[in-house]
Amino acid sequence: MIKFSTANNNLENPELLMVCKISTNFNNIKKICPAIKEALSFSVDSFEFAHAGLILYVSNKQTVCLQVSRKGLCEKMPSVGSYYNKYTDKSGASHNPTETMDSLQPSSFTTIPIILRACDPASKMEIGVFKSSPATVQSYLNKATSLGIHIVNIIQDSVFGGQKDRNLRKLSVLLETVCTISSTLNLNQILHIVSQITADLFNARCAIFLLNETDQTIIPAVGVGSFDKELKKKFRVQKGLAPYPAFIKAIREQQPVVLTPDNIESGLPLEIINNFSYARVLLIPLISKNSALGIMQVDRLAHDKQFDQEEVTIFSAIAKATSIAMENTKLVDTLAKKEKLLQQLLEKLICIQEDERKRVASEIHDGAIQALLGIWYRIQLLAISTGSDDPNKNELIKIQGLLGQQIQEIRRIVYNLRPVMLDTYGLGPALQALVRTLQEESQIDFELVMENQILSLPANVELTLYRIVQELLANIIKHSQATRVQVTLVNGEDNTVLVVKDNGTGFNLTPPSRDDPYGNLGLANIRERLTLLGGTFKIESQLGWGTTVTVQVPTQLAN
Known part of the structure; x- marks a missing residue:
């Protein structure tokens, strides 16, 4: 669920507020705080938020409130204090927040699930972007959602850290992916969400490349993980390049492609390998209706472990869900364009109809009615000049009356065509x-x-x-x-x-x-x-x- 607000906000310094509401028993709050604080700092340093805050409510536990501000800014976020004070007593304990974040009137906000155990639909994270202009709010929301997914994964990893819970962790990630990308039809947001979930799950970098429908060149859409600013520039420079051999193979065979230090040079250009320090790469084609939409990629460094078959299977499931979400977005976008075109044609048709009514009304008024009025006056003069004993006089008066009625009827029709009033x-x-x-x-x-x-x-x-x-x-x-x-x-x-x-x-x-x-x-x-x-x-x-x-x-x- 994504909502936008037209609230009159100060648009100079965008702010990020995340509120986690966890209904299940959760005992790892202190353990995860440093990692969350680091993630908030990243949002300020790399995502250009002026302030970033997170409030963590856990049933029957102490409420946690974390805030990070851009260097040189001292003031705190009023939205954090407002929400924290409303649902936290003097001892710091939470008392079941019930209102959603839209009560604070953010520029935009969304919600993602936090799955920590079976049958636990109540745990969730709300993400709000404040003080952002309509032109930039979607971009900031995409970044905020990606960060929120990362923090949710930190919380989930603290619960599913044990080997016995790994299957539940993987299942929760797949469910989280489906639930989250199903809640939006914004393509950029879908790609950011999927990339962040995948990067966290595989402890790897994740990138998504789309295919240009016109010339089939690659479009680097999203890169998540350890991509620093220099790498992001190099990532974007790939736009317009022909698909790499490994990309072509994955798309042609519609199967995963695994690159290792032994075969990576046959699948990717040497310059790309060196620029991004690629060593172990897993590629999955994004396919919908036998048509290639793009490529999902995860990679690890040479000293990391190779991708095993279980990881390939999970990554394939994520890619399939992503392909379906992308196709739905494409269909909705196409439908919206057709609907817009239909409305434009309808508007044009109605305008033509009204213009034609106006033209016909004007021609009847200036032509036929004036001619009939002329005839009406001539009959009147003829009736006046005719002697009272003339047998045609009464007939002329009757014709004049009938003609007058018809003139009035035509005037009524003209008025209905285009009401002068x-x-x-x-x-x-x-x-x-x-x-x-x-x-x-x-x-x-x-x-x-x-x-x-x-x-x-x-x-x-x-x-x-x-x-x-x-x-x-x-x-x-x-x-x-x-x-x-x-x-x-x-x-x-x-x-x-x-x-x-x-x-x-x-x-x-x-x-x-x-x-x-x-x-x-x-x-x-x-x-x-x-x-x-x-x-x-x-x-x-x-x-x-x-x-x-x-x-x-x-x-x-x-x-």
Whole structure:
């Protein structure tokens, strides 16, 4: 779960707060504190956080609070003190923190599980980034999540250190990987999380290389472990290079490739081997639907032990879960792009429709109506000049009356095509005119209620709401057999709300069809228009009890 906030924070010095809530019995707090303090220091030195803090709550244990600040900064993190004081008594004991970190209004925060025993879903770590701008918050959250995974692994290693618990440790890592990467659709965050988990599990460096879909060159995405700043620069320089022979073999065979000091020069360029001191390397292809997405790599130094078959199996499982998560991210991204394109086309279509309505209304008004008015005046003059005893006089007067009625009907059609009142005076007066006209033309009692001032809505929102009311009232007149209709418009702080309620026959709400959920009511156009505004549309109806339609448009957009 990842959330973002638009809280107005000081954006100069980003801060990191991690809160661990451990529900199970845990006795290794003092043992792990130095390692956690070192990790926090790393976040300040390498991840460019101004402050980093961690609060560790353990059931029935003393609360631990650790803080590290960038050199030259003396002040402490207010978020640490606020959270610590809220859930810690004077003796330092914790009393079950219940609120999530979003109560502190971080720029962004996420949650990762801490698995220390079977059936223990309550233990978790919350990670919050504070005082970060929208442009940089995702990058800082990725770094913070990677660090959080590392600290979680420190905690888990202190529990699973014994050989008898190694299988549970490995299982917990796989479960942790799946749970964590399933909670986000951000590709960079997925890669950071997986890399950190893998590096900690294998006590090795981990890197992920993606493949450029256009030219199949490699893209160095993430490097975690003992990559110092100089190595990170060299890591990034590999972008645009052709895949190395070992990469090609892993992708072609869709199998792990193990490189040792005996065969490493056949799999990697000598310059790369020397730059990164590669000696023992394990490569796993990231494959989805028989298509290569990239390569996962872990490596150890020459004096470290070689990767055994069990490690290859575990690494393969992590790579498979990563491939699935990457493919899901890709699918969601593709779907989002298609949806955006569809919305753009829909918006363009509606604009064309409204422009065409405006053009047709203008042509009818300036052409046909003016011509008919000319004929109407000529008939009037002819009727006046005709003697009272002329048998054609009454016929001329009758024709003049019929022609006048048709002119009024055409004017009504023109107004419906493009309501001049809406363009000139705004939504409120336009709705009043619409309701007044329908009141005169039907046997229905209409009531228009406008709460708060409807002044500051943009033209496209006003037009959308007007068209919605127009469509709904037309449906009511045609189908509902209603005698009373109330139209309510409220310009609220969060939403502009439109409610149209009638006392008609109502209907049974049946499951909508896949192709057109509101087609049976003739309301597809309403749904399309609201989609563009991010609005919602709700129908409540029951046979014999009328129908209520509620429309909401975000006020932030509307204003």
